[in-house]
Amino acid sequence: MATRTFDAIIIGGGQAGPALAGRLTAAGQTVALVERKLLGGTCVNTGCMPTKTLVASAYAAHLARRAADYGVTFDGPVGVNMKTVHDRAQAVTLNARRNLETWLGGMTGCTVIQNHARFESAGAVRVGDDLLTAPKIFINVGGRANAPDMPGLGDIQYLTNVGMMQLDTLPRHLVIVGGSYIGLEFAQMYRRFGAEVTVVEMGPRLIGREDPEISDAVREILEGEGVNIRLNAECISFAPCDEGVCVHVTCQDGAPQVTGSHVLLAIGRKPNTDDLGLEAAGIAVDKRGYIVVDDQLRTTVPGVWAMGDCNGKGAFTHTAYNDFEIIAANLLDNDPRRVSDRITCYGLFIDPPLGRVGMTEAEVRASGRPALVGTRPMTRVGRAVEKGETKGFMKVVVDAETKQILGAAILGLNGDEVIHGMLDLMYAKAPYTTIQRAVHIHPTVSELVPTMLGELKPLV
Numbered sequence: 001m002a003t004r005t006f007d008a009i010i011i012g013g014g015q016a017g018p019a020l021a022g023r024l025t026a027a028g029q030t031v032a033l034v035e036r037k038l039l040g041g042t043c044v045n046t047g048c049m050p051t052k053t054l055v056a057s058a059y060a061a062h063l064a065r066r067a068a069d070y071g072v073t074f075d076g077p078v079g080v081n082m083k084t085v086h087d088r089a090q091a092v093t094l095n096a097r098r099n100l101e102t103w104l105g106g107m108t109g110c111t112v113i114q115n116h117a118r119f120e121s122a123g124a125v126r127v128g129d130d131l132l133t134a135p136k137i138f139i140n141v142g143g144r145a146n147a148p149d150m151p152g153l154g155d156i157q158y159l160t161n162v163g164m165m166q167l168d169t170l171p172r173h174l175v176i177v178g179g180s181y182i183g184l185e186f187a188q189m190y191r192r193f194g195a196e197v198t199v200v201e202m203g204p205r206l207i208g209r210e211d212p213e214i215s216d217a218v219r220e221i222l223e224g225e226g227v228n229i230r231l232n233a234e235c236i237s238f239a240p241c242d243e244g245v246c247v248h249v250t251c252q253d254g255a256p257q258v259t260g261s262h263v264l265l266a267i268g269r270k271p272n273t274d275d276l277g278l279e280a281a282g283i284a285v286d287k288r289g290y291i292v293v294d295d296q297l298r299t300t301v302p303g304v305w306a307m308g309d310c311n312g313k314g315a316f317t318h319t320a321y322n323d324f325e326i327i328a329a330n331l332l333d334n335d336p337r338r339v340s341d342r343i344t345c346y347g348l349f350i351d352p353p354l355g356r357v358g359m360t361e362a363e364v365r366a367s368g369r370p371a372l373v374g375t376r377p378m379t380r381v382g383r384a385v386e387k388g389e390t391k392g393f394m395k396v397v398v399d400a401e402t403k404q405i406l407g408a409a410i411l412g413l414n415g416d417e418v419i420h421g422m423l424d425l426m427y428a429k430a431p432y433t434t435i436q437r438a439v440h441i442h443p444t445v446s447e448l449v450p451t452m453l454g455e456l457k458p459l460v
Helices: 016-026 041-045 048-065 082-105 181-193 212-224 317-332 361-367 382-387 415-428 448-453
Strands: 002-005 008-011 031-035 110-114 117-121 124-127 130-133 136-139 143-145 173-177 196-200 228-230 237-241 244-248 257-260 262-265 269-271 304-306 345-348 354-358 371-377 393-399 405-411
Touching: 008 016, 016 031, 016 082, 016 110, 016 136, 016 317, 031 124, 041 048, 041 082, 041 317, 048 082, 048 181, 082 110, 173 181, 173 244, 173 257, 181 196, 181 212, 181 345, 196 257, 212 228, 212 393, 212 405, 244 262, 345 415, 354 415, 361 371, 361 393, 361 405, 371 448, 393 448, 405 415, 415 448
Parallel strands: 002 130, 008 031, 008 136, 031 110, 136 304, 173 196, 173 262, 196 228
Antiparallel strands: 117 124, 124 130, 143 269, 237 244, 244 257, 345 354, 354 405, 371 393, 393 405
C-alpha cells in the first residue's frame, strides 16, 4: 500500500477527462487519470463513433436499394454482411481509442491508472492498493443505459447500446423499448440492414420533448421504411417464449404483445455514481444520482468538480467537452465561463437527420413572449430535390421584439450541419436579419434558411 500525491486526479477517461489532463499538464501540473475500463468513454466505445459508423453502413444499403431511382442499375438484390458492418464499426472505435492511449501515454506529467476509484475523503481516492491524494479532483465517470425494474425483465436476455455494439449477426425481429433518440437510430439502421423492427413507446408520440409535428414527421419517415411503431404502451412486461421474447404491451391499437428475437432497452441513461464512495467525501447527489454542481461545475465539496454525463447538466459528448472547457477556462485562463451560457443543441441521427437548437415552439408559447415562426418543407429545397431526399422540413421561432432566434429545428437533408448557422447567430446574440440578408452558396440546403427567415409570421 502506498500514498501517491498529484496536483490533480481525474476519475474517468471519457471526453472531458483526457482533454483536461492535457491542459493541466501543459500548465506544469501532475495528473493521475484513473479509468476502470476503456479510455474514450461511451462516445468512443459504445456510443457516437461506432453507432454513427453503423448509420453510415445502413445508409449505404438504403441508397443501393434506391439506385434505380437515380438511373443506376446492377444485377441481384442488395446484401448486407453484418460481420463486415460490425468489424468496420469496431475498427473505427479501436483506432480512436488507440490514438487516445498514445496521446495520454506521451503526455508529460500524466499518469494513467487502469482501475476503479473510490473516495475515502474529500481529497483522497483509493485505487487498488494505493491511496491517491490531490488538492483538485475531477469526476468524469459518465453514465450507462437505464434498466428499470420492469415485470419479467430478469427472466429474459436483453440488449443495451453496449450489447448492440457486440452484435455481428442480423436479428430476425428487433423489439426496441423506448421511442426516443437512441432507440430510433437503432430502429432505422437495423431495418435498413434487413431486420424486422418494432418500437414500443409508453408515450402518445415518439421523441416527446420535440414539437408534435416533428414527432409526427419522424414517425412517418420510419413507418415509411417499414418500422412498426407501438405507442401508448402503458404496461410493458416481458416473458421468454419459443420464438425469443414476448413483449407485452397495453395499447389502444394493435395486438397485446409483440414477439421478437432480440430486445433492446433504450429508455434513458443513469449516472455511474453509485460506486464512487461519494458519501465518504460529502459530495451531494440529487434523487436520480447525478452529482450536484454549480454554474461552474463545482460540487458541494471545495476542490472537487464533476463534468460530463454524471452531473446532469447535459447528456451529450459536446456538452461533456464543453464542461472541460468551462473548468479549464476558470482554473487556467481567468475566464469565468458558465454552464448557463450554453445553448441547448443536439441531433437525432436518423436519415434524414434532425438538428435542434434552443427552445421548442411549445417552450416559446409557455414563456408568453411575442414570437414569429417560419417553416419550409424540404420539398422546396432545391438541393434536397436534386438528391431525391425531400423528407422533412425546417422551422425557426424568433423573438418578435429583439429579433433574436429563440429556437430552430431542421429535419431534413444535412439538417445536423445546417443548424449550426442558426446556433452561431444565437451565440452572437445577433438579430435574425443578419442571416436573412446573407448571400449563401447555391445549390445548398443552407441557402433556404434566409428565405425562410424572410417569410416569418406571428406565432398565434
